[in-house]
Amino acid sequence: MLADPTRMRMLWLLCADEYDVASLSAAVGVARPAVSQHLAKLRLAGLVSLRRDGRHTRYSARGGHVRRLLAEALSAAEHHLHGLPDHD
Numbered sequence: 001m002l003a004d005p006t007r008m009r010m011l012w013l014l015c016a017d018e019y020d021v022a023s024l025s026a027a028v029g030v031a032r033p034a035v036s037q038h039l040a041k042l043r044l045a046g047l048v049s050l051r052r053d054g055r056h057t058r059y060s061a062r063g064g065h066v067r068r069l070l071a072e073a074l075s076a077a078e079h080h081l082h083g084l085p086d087h088d
Contacts, residue, residue, distance in 0.1 A: 019058065
């Protein structure tokens with residue numbers, strides 16, 4: 001799920017705040033249908049949750065585990081890019 005750069009950007013934003021499809025689409029610069037498809041996959045994987053707000057649906061990252069998972073994935077990529085040693 002985290003191999004796609006668009007999903008990574010979306011999840012990064014969703015870790016900090018709630019978004020509806022339109023505002024998330026504008027934030028990542030991707031068409032709404034594509035954002036909806038990515039959100040569906042992230043929901044299926046249990047990484048994103050939704051909250052209904054009248055006629056709007058708001059999405060957010062699903063808790064601290066997801067935030068830490070994303071932070072670790074980005075940290076591992078940074079270590080790899082800069083040739084830094086892994087740590088346990």
